[in-house]
Amino acid sequence: MSFSIDRYKEESRKLDISGVRWEDVRKYPLSKGDLFCLHYMMDIENHVSLYLSHLLVTRACMDPILTAFLACWNYEELWHGENLGRMLNEYGIEFDTQDRIAQIRAGLGVQNTISLFSTMAGSWMFKDFSAIYLTIGAINELATATGYGALSRKSQHPVLQDLLARITKDERRHFAFYYNSAKEWLVGNRAAQRIDRFMLNRVWVPVGKGVKNQEEVDALALYLFDDPEGEADLERIDEKIGKLPGLEGIRLMTKALEAARERVGRRPDWGWRLIENEEWAVRPTRYRPVAELTTRRSAREGFAALEPEGAMAADA
Ligand SMILES: [Fe+2]
Ligand SMILES: [Fe+2]
Numbered sequence: 001m002s003f004s005i006d007r008y009k010e011e012s013r014k015l016d017i018s019g020v021r022w023e024d025v026r027k028y029p030l031s032k033g034d035l036f037c038l039h040y041m042m043d044i045e046n047h048v049s050l051y052l053s054h055l056l057v058t059r060a061c062m063d064p065i066l067t068a069f070l071a072c073w074n075y076e077e078l079w080h081g082e083n084l085g086r087m088l089n090e091y092g093i094e095f096d097t098q099d100r101i102a103q104i105r106a107g108l109g110v111q112n113t114i115s116l117f118s119t120m121a122g123s124w125m126f127k128d129f130s131a132i133y134l135t136i137g138a139i140n141e142l143a144t145a146t147g148y149g150a151l152s153r154k155s156q157h158p159v160l161q162d163l164l165a166r167i168t169k170d171e172r173r174h175f176a177f178y179y180n181s182a183k184e185w186l187v188g189n190r191a192a193q194r195i196d197r198f199m200l201n202r203v204w205v206p207v208g209k210g211v212k213n214q215e216e217v218d219a220l221a222l223y224l225f226d227d228p229e230g231e232a233d234l235e236r237i238d239e240k241i242g243k244l245p246g247l248e249g250i251r252l253m254t255k256a257l258e259a260a261r262e263r264v265g266r267r268p269d270w271g272w273r274l275i276e277n278e279e280w281a282v283r284p285t286r287y288r289p290v291a292e293l294t295t296r297r298s299a300r301e302g303f304a305a306l307e308p309e310g311a312m313a314a315d316a
Pocket of ligand 2 (some may be wrong): 174
């Protein structure tokens with residue numbers, strides 16, 4: 001598995017959805033579990049640009065190869081979120097994507113700012129910060145690709161399977177970049193290997209945690225991976241990450257599933273109640289109203305809609 005940044009820059013583009021049979025989406029059923037996962041995955045794809053804001057202030061971004069990758073990666077991820085949203089809309093679940101994204105961001109609160117500062121400060125304190133970040137990138141991209149594979153398997157929905165297969169191709173390229181970059185950083189660098197292992201065991205969390213709470217993360221893990229096939233999927237991720245220098249035998253994904261199983265063991269409806277009760281609507285924000293954080297105040301606040309101005313309005 002090799003990766004060429006020059007080739008990636010040339011070939012990076014918006015997700016190709018030509019030929020996706022959107023008109024057939026409603027012909028096949030999706031279970032509550034499928035719908036729960038789709039909402040979760042869409043929200044996390046749509047969160048990538050905020051995640052990027054945390055990365056751009058770090059030491060890792062002194063590397064122009066990394067920033068070139070991030071510029072393309074962020075654009076590709078945008079279209080993953082858009083198309084997962086479209087899948088749900090075509091299925092008949094109505095929401096405005098931009099409203100949903102704004103609402104999730106408004107709900108992040110001060111924790112988001114604290115996390116941004118701590119990532120920035122940490123990156124300048126640890127000279128091998130890039131090793132940690134690149135390894136986390138590799139795990140998360142591989143976990144995402146694996147999650148899409150599991151959802152394809154669970155849903156057996158042909159249009160969703162087609163869309164997810166297209167998205168997964170991007171995720172595999174993202175994984176190749178992170179994995180190769182992490183390996184490069186770690187080879188022959190004992191200090192980086194030690195700090196990487198130490199930090200992964202302490203700070204790594206499954207994709208989406210932070211935007212989603214523990215029960216939501218567990219609901220997704222239990223639906224997708226709490227069976228022999230799912231478990232084997234997660235073991236393969238740990239094995240692959242364990243092949244990076246200094247990370248032999250590391251267990252992250254399998255441990256996360258075990259922890260989810262423990263929680264559901266203590267409380268049998270844990271996670272499943274979210275799926276059963278169709279809890280994928282975004283709750284009203286705890287901290288501040290959406291309008292305070294966006295430029296789109298008028299409709300929501302009951303003001304008369306502003307007249308569109310300028311060239312964009314003329315096109316509309
Ligand atoms: Fe993605
Ligand atoms: Fe990705």
